[in-house]
Amino acid sequence: MELRCAILDDYQEVALKMADWSALEGKVRLETFPDHIEPEALAGKLAGFDIIVAMRERTVFDAALLSRLPKLKLLVTTGMANASIDTEAAEKLGILVCGTRGVAGPAAELAWGLLLALMRKIPMEVANLRAGGDRWQLEVGSGLQGKTLGVVGIGKLGRLTCGYGRAFGMDVIGWSRSLTPEKSRELGIGHVATLDDLLGRSDVVCLQLKLTAETHGIIGRREIGLMRQGAILVNTARGPLVDEAALIEALRSGRLAGAALDVFDQEPLPPGHPFRALPSVVATPHLGYVTEETYRVFFADAAEDIAAWLAGRPERTLNKPAGEKAS
Structure with missing residues (x-):
């Protein structure tokens, strides 16, 4: 049975074109969201997903929201820091948070x-x-x-x-x-x-x-x-x-x-x-990091993070839930 992965805030609908996701075929079903999901709708929209890829700090994953995502096991953020994610709450809930590299x-x-x-x-x-x-x-x-x-x-x-x-x-x-x-x-x-x-x-x-x-x-x-x-x-x-x-x-x-x-x-x-x-x-509408060069790094690393997690060797980890090995 395939796991479900939500790729959030794909405003330009380019996430699947910016990286090679083929290593996940047959294991993970990728679903992109081109529109920003308002806070009150997040839990309902995302409750069925095992994996979420978040674009920078556009979506707040606080303890209240994370507790309403029962299937979530892996949360990938673009970049190696995200003030909108409560990594400690995720850790307590058994959710691994991973990051990606970026371009300055x-x-x-x-x-x-x-x-x-x-x-x-x-x-x-x-x-x-x-x-x-x-x-x-x-x-x-x-x-x-x-x-x-x-x-x-x-x-x-x-x-x-x-x-x-x-x-x-x-x-x-x-x-x-x-x-x-x-x-x-x-x-x-x-x-x-x-x-x-x-x-x-x-x-x-x-x-x-x-x-x-x-x-x-x-x-x-x-x-x-x-x-x-x-x-x-x-x-x-x-x-x-x-x-x-x-x-x-x-x-x-x-x-x-x-x-x-x-x-x-x-x-x-x-x-x-x-x-x-x-x-x-x-x-401008928060375009600072929105370049092809940056997106190729973000999404390639996100794909790698998911594949590594599936293989039991998570990379670029930002917290350490019980049973996970930080890297």
């Missing part, structure tokens, strides 16, 4: 693409050009050269972003709790002692932080008030890093000149949300 570059590339689009008013000009408007040019954009870029979070993505800023002739400064003056010099960026200092000195603030209990809401009303008049905020990391209401207020008042966003408190973003309409916002 695309998310930083998107952050820079959004920043350029915002600064040069590209979406507005493209829409006008396509519509055949009476006016040939609509707006006067702004350049990046000579401006100060403040990068908050100097991990892999943060270091890439610093490099982009330097390549565009920006004065780059960075802050993280572990960043030292020596490391800043190695990266060729300026060092600031505090986040407040970075916010006050930057024309563009780019967030490249992981979402943790400490970083949740790290940019609130007070922090936005410290930013330069007319500054730009870029967030392609996680929505809850920023107080959404405070950001909307600052954009509406003109306190901030704009925001480039790929992440939100609620995803998918509700139809009537202000971020969909504010002219000073350039936003």
Whole structure:
């Protein structure tokens, strides 16, 4: 009897094309879900599945939901960390959680693409050009050269972003709790002692932080008030890093000149949300990791994780239920 595997949030319907799943033939029946399943419907939709492949943090697998999935034995998440999965609860319920490798570059590339689009008013000009408007040019954009870029979070993505800023002739400064003056010099960026200092000195603030209990809401009303008049905020990391209401207020008042966003408190973003309409916002639907290169790694590793689990040799494990061998 074949096991059932649900592949969630396959928005582009490409999961089965991005990897070789043939090793699972006759053992596992793959079923893809191209639409996001709302929380209230999850338990009913997924109760009959033995295996689930989750796309990043789009679906919250908390203890309450996991306890309502009686057949689930293997939960694969793309990436090697997922704050939306309660791995301890899964462990207690005998559910093995495994991860996949990923590709770091695309998310930083998107952050820079959004920043350029915002600064040069590209979406507005493209829409006008396509519509055949009476006016040939609509707006006067702004350049990046000579401006100060403040990068908050100097991990892999943060270091890439610093490099982009330097390549565009920006004065780059960075802050993280572990960043030292020596490391800043190695990266060729300026060092600031505090986040407040970075916010006050930057024309563009780019967030490249992981979402943790400490970083949740790290940019609130007070922090936005410290930013330069007319500054730009870029967030392609996680929505809850920023107080959404405070950001909307600052954009509406003109306190901030704009925001480039790929992440939100609620995803998918509700139809009537202000971020969909504010002219000073350039936003994309959480596309940071959505590239062919990343998907090929995600889904190839997911297929490998399932095959390894079936063979009794699980790989890339993120918890250790009774009877499972962690790797």
